[in-house]
Amino acid sequence: MLEQAQINFNNDSIWVLNIALAFVMFGIALSIDWRDFKPVVLKPKALIVGVASQFLIFPLISFLLVLFLKPAPSIALGMILVAACPGGNISNFITHFSRGNDALSVSLTAIATLLAVVMTPLNLAFWGNLYEPTSVILKSVSVEPIEMVKLVGLILGVPLVLGMFIREKFPLFSQRTSIVMKKLSLLFFIALIFLALGNNLEAFERYVMEVFWLVLLHNFVAFATGFSLAKWWGLSWKDTKTITIETGIQNSGLGLLLIFTFFDGLGGMAILTAFWGIWHLISGLLLGTFLRNYPTLNEEAYE
Numbered sequence: 001m002l003e004q005a006q007i008n009f010n011n012d013s014i015w016v017l018n019i020a021l022a023f024v025m026f027g028i029a030l031s032i033d034w035r036d037f038k039p040v041v042l043k044p045k046a047l048i049v050g051v052a053s054q055f056l057i058f059p060l061i062s063f064l065l066v067l068f069l070k071p072a073p074s075i076a077l078g079m080i081l082v083a084a085c086p087g088g089n090i091s092n093f094i095t096h097f098s099r100g101n102d103a104l105s106v107s108l109t110a111i112a113t114l115l116a117v118v119m120t121p122l123n124l125a126f127w128g129n130l131y132e133p134t135s136v137i138l139k140s141v142s143v144e145p146i147e148m149v150k151l152v153g154l155i156l157g158v159p160l161v162l163g164m165f166i167r168e169k170f171p172l173f174s175q176r177t178s179i180v181m182k183k184l185s186l187l188f189f190i191a192l193i194f195l196a197l198g199n200n201l202e203a204f205e206r207y208v209m210e211v212f213w214l215v216l217l218h219n220f221v222a223f224a225t226g227f228s229l230a231k232w233w234g235l236s237w238k239d240t241k242t243i244t245i246e247t248g249i250q251n252s253g254l255g256l257l258l259i260f261t262f263f264d265g266l267g268g269m270a271i272l273t274a275f276w277g278i279w280h281l282i283s284g285l286l287l288g289t290f291l292r293n294y295p296t297l298n299e300e301a302y303e
Contacts, residue, residue, distance in 0.1 A: 071214060
């Protein structure tokens with residue numbers, strides 16, 4: 001059964017995953033200029049809506065989805081964890097490809113990553129403990145939120161601040177290397193996910209259909225949450241596209257790291273999160289292509 005399945009990922013592989021995530025975040029940070037925040041700070045509504053969509057509304061809706069569907073406890077906890085993670089590292093690329101608001105996307109990536117140091121462990125603990133089957137898992141593994149905060153801060157926060165500092169001091173070097181670094185780190189990260197699946201191919205093939213449609217539905221709900229909230233608040237089409245993408249592209253790599261570090265590769269959580277990591281690349285590119293070509297009269301720029 002999936003509840004008893006354990007995904008094998010040794011300590012050396014976990015350290016490689018740590019380094020890969022930090023490297024990805026550092027590559028993103030090299031492209032972030034403090035001045036990119038100015039237009040968003042002057043008109044912060046879109047930024048506030050984007051942050052609320054990622055850390056408040058989507059985790060809430062994911063919890064309600066868990067209550068309605070009642071999946072296996074480990075799968076339910078995986079859904080809650082994915083919803084608690086910040087936006088994924090390809091959201092900036094997909095936003096740019098879809099002709100969204102690049103400045104808003106970059107700002108949301110930076111701010112959500114910093115907030116994730118606290119909000120990801122907080123959301124996981126809060127919503128996970130509200131649902132009895134997932135609460136049992138959290139208690140059985142004795143997850144310490146402070147330890148999770150330390151890990152997330154080390155893997156995401158430190159590379160982000162360091163990368164932005166280097167960008168400020170060495171702008172030409174940062175501009176020349178950030179694009180290459182992001183591409184290399186993304187490829188490295190994708191390879192690592194497939195390596196994890198390759199080492200557990202039998203388990204993945206056996207159980208993936210148990211989470212297949214659930215991941216597709218959950219990811220669709222994520223995109224719909226961002227889109228609906230942005231439209232509700234009357235944001236521009238560019239901002240609506242950006243918030244839709246930022247809400248639906250989750251940092252599943254961070255989720256996998258937390259699962260292997262704190263939950264000993266718990267089967268349902270790991271299979272769901274790993275498949276999220278594969279599927280949102282596909283769904284994000286498909287959605288980006290649609291949004292890029294969707295005709296609208298509301299293309300005013302975010303100033």
